[in-house]
Amino acid sequence: AQSVSQHNHHVILSEAASLELGCNYSYGGTVNLFWYVQYPGQHLQLLLKYFSGDPLVKGIKGFEAEFIKSKFSFNLRKPSVQWSDTAEYFCAVKRNYGQNFVFGPGTRLSVLP
Amino acid sequence: NAGVTQTPKFQVLKTGQSMTLQCAQDMNHNSMYWYRQDPGMGLRLIYYSASEGTTDKGEVPNGYNVSRLNKREFSLRLESAAPSQTSVYFCASSPGPYGADTQYFGPGTRLTVL
Numbered sequence: 001a002q003s004v005s006q007h008n009h010h011v012i013l014s015e016a017a018s019l020e021l022g023c024n025y026s027y028g029g030t031v032n033l034f035w036y037v038q039y040p041g042q043h044l045q046l047l048l049k050y051f052s053g054d055p056l057v058k059g060i061k062g063f064e065a066e067f068i069k070s071k072f073s074f075n076l077r078k079p080s081v082q083w084s085d086t087a088e089y090f091c092a093v094k095r096n097y098g099q100n101f102v103f104g105p106g107t108r109l110s111v112l113p
Numbered sequence: 114n115a116g117v118t119q120t121p122k123f124q125v126l127k128t129g130q131s132m133t134l135q136c137a138q139d140m141n142h143n144s145m146y147w148y149r150q151d152p153g154m155g156l157r158l159i160y161y162s163a164s165e166g167t168t169d170k171g172e173v174p175n176g177y178n179v180s181r182l183n184k185r186e187f188s189l190r191l192e193s194a195a196p197s198q199t200s201v202y203f204c205a206s207s208p209g210p211y212g213a214d215t216q217y218f219g220p221g222t223r224l225t226v227l
Contacts, residue, residue, distance in 0.1 A: 009153070032213060043117075044156075044203065044218040051213075090155055094213065101211055102172075103148075103155035 004093050004104035012110045013081055021076040021107050023091030033074040034092040035065055036103075044090065050074065061085070083113045115139055117219035119204050125225045126194045134189040134222050136204030144207045145187035146171075146216065147179060149200040156203065161211055162187055194226045 007022035025031065035047040048059025055067040065076045074091060091104040117138045126132055138145065143164050148156040148171075158171030162181040176198060178190045187206075191198060201223050205216040 004155075034215075036216075036218075043220045044205075044216075046215045049215065092156075094211070101158065103157070105153050105155045 004091055004102045006089075006091055006104040006107045008107050009105070010108045010110070012112065014112050015083055016080050017111075019076070019078040019081045019085070019109070021089055021091075021109070023074045023076065023104055025072050025074070025091075025093040025102075027093065027095050028072070029095055032094040033065075033067060034094075035059065035063070035074070035076050036090045036092060037087050038090070038106075039087045047076070047089075081109075081111050083111045085109060086111045117204055117206055117217055119202075119219040119222050121222060122220065123223050125227065126191075127227050128195060130194050131190065131192050132194065133191075134202055134204075134224075135186070136188065136219060137186045138204075138206040138217070139185065140206060140208070140217065141184070142206035142208050142217070143184070144209065144211055144214075145181065146205040146207075146211070147177070147187070147189045148203045148205065149173065149198075150203060150221070151200050159189065159202075163210060194224075196226045198224065199226045200224060 003026045005024050033050040036044045037047050038044045050057045050067045058064045088106045088108045090106045094101040120135045146161040147159040150156050157173050160179040162168045165184045180188050201221045204219040207214040207216045
């Protein structure tokens with residue numbers, strides 16, 4: 001069975017600190033990869049996605065993620081976080097064959113002003 | 114353009130009661146989904162619908178039924194609610210097939226089963 005793991009349950013940073021949230025998946029085939037964000041009191045929205053091509057993808061609000069196939073990873077990064085980045089972040093993986101689309105358990109990010 | 118809407122926003126049920134969660138999208142999307150979100154477990158797919166008139170089970174379908182009434186609407190029914198169904202329920206839609214496209218989420222329904 002495919003699974004998606006996110007390394008940290010809760011990350012606390014000060015404003016201007018750099019962010020890296022880990023995401024690993026267990027399936028070795030071709031995959032589609034997503035990062036979604038849920039701001040407090042709001043619904044999930046897409047940050048970025050990777051289907052093919054350049055493994056470094058850029059999303060909204062200064063976020064980027066790098067797909068490293070050999071490590072089965074799709075880590076999310078931002079050079080300098082803001083208080084408004086406080087949210088829960090979900091990695092999600094879809095294999096190109098079959099119906100499995102799996103969300104990770106989420107990482108809660110708290111940015112201190 | 115409201116996107117994905119869900120009703121109700123909050124609901125409290127007693128064990129054994131039934132209810133239907135409503136979802137509608139106005140983006141002309143083909144695919145629609147129902148997820149539940151539980152602490153520490155991310156979102157888990159309950160059912161999805163690739164097109165009007167078709168539905169398929171997801172990871173956690175037991176205790177739920179769905180109906181794709183038309184292209185816009187996708188409802189989730191709990192026939193006999195159980196405390197294990199206490200959760201936040203999200204409806205989502207996407208233009209293309211499951212997992213091959215961005216999903217757009219509704220605001221969620223917080224359900225408590227006593």
